[in-house]
Each structure stands twice: as structure tokens, then as C-alpha cells.
Amino acid sequence: MKKLFFIPLLLGALMVSCAKEELPPVDQFAGLGGNDGFPAVTNVQIPSYVQIVSSIYGGNPEYRLPANFNKRDLNRSLTPNKSGDADWTSYGTGTYVELFVKILSADGLPHTWNIPAGTVFCDSTKHYQHGFIIQDIQVQIPASDTAFVIFNAYCLNAARSSSDKFANYQLLGKTQNQQLLEMVQLLTGKQPTFSTGEIQSIIWSITEYNGTLTDDQRDYLNGLP
8 A cells, every 4th residue: 555655646746847847948049140040939820811822032122123023924813904014012111131922812802911020031041131020011912813022121130141032931930039029019100111220220239249129229219200
């Protein structure tokens, strides 16, 4: 009977020990600046009605001109009054990371795809700058035509090459870096179109130096219209 009494006690002690075991802390600066790895993120689901029908590839000013694709290359019926030339629509702000993607409605109905602020688009090669969406984006997807989308994003790796046609991106998720998330919060509802350079510099002060926001930087972001 003593042996039988000892076994439940041992099992209970093991359960308590496992319950107290903590997961290792998240490296908030992984993949940012010159740090190794990929950025730490939480999951951002791509809705079932979003059908991405191309790679998410980079662009630069030299690549903008030849980036117009004929919509008929998707073998999808087009609205009759549409021309064959692609009509690119830009979303977001940012100066260094331009991402091109072609999207269809999977169910043939019009949709709005909401991409949350803080989303990171990651270059899978690790040679090009990761892209950071600092404010919510609402992508309009028509019912029976192709949405030709440009994401304008901020750069998370100053020393890497700018995004270009050889860069291949994926939607990684929402950053877990607390400093970048604070920037997202401070910029909610703002109109930073004419302040992208200053915002990019603040981002680099975090990503390139494992830094934190200063009071002056917070005051600047709070003061934007």
C-alpha cells in the first residue's frame, strides 16, 4: 500500500514541475536590422476569399514602368469595359519596400481584405529588406477582375538591398517587437503621408540598434496630424 500511495505523489510532483516550466522568451529583435533569423510574429490569417495568383515580389523605381501586366495572362474572364493594361493600386505608406501582387476573389464576390497594422512581409532570401506595414490597410478586391496591388512598406533592415523584382516575399505575420507595436499604436488614426522619412528613421533607430523609443520620438509621433 505504501508503494501505491507514493506513485500518485510522484505524478503530482511531476505535473507541478511541468506547469512551472516557462517557454523561452521571444527574441524581439530577431530578423531586424542585422540580426540573424526571421522576425518574431503572431499569426495573420489570409482569408479564404483571397486568392493570391502571383508571387509577392519587390519593386523599385526602375521596375515600376515595365510592371504593367496584361490581365488576360490570368485566364480569367474580365469585366468588358476594362482595358488589358493593369491598373495598379497603392496601399500604405513607406519609402523603401515596394511589393507587387495580383489578387482575385476566390468566390467571385467583392471583398475588402483587412491587413492589420504591424504586419511584416518577409523576404525569404534574407538578402532584401523586410517590409513593415505601420497602419491598417483595406485592400479592395473586385468580384470578377484582378486586383493589381502595390504595398508601400517601411524597411526593417537598413543595410540590406532595397526590394526589387528578384526579391520574393511572404506575409509573415504581425510583429512581436514591443517598440514597433508602440509606434503602431501612436500612429493609429494619423495621416503620415508627408512624414515617411522621419518615421523610417525612428524605425531604424529601433531595428538597427536593438533600441527603444525615446520621449522625443513619442512626442513627434503623437504630434502628427
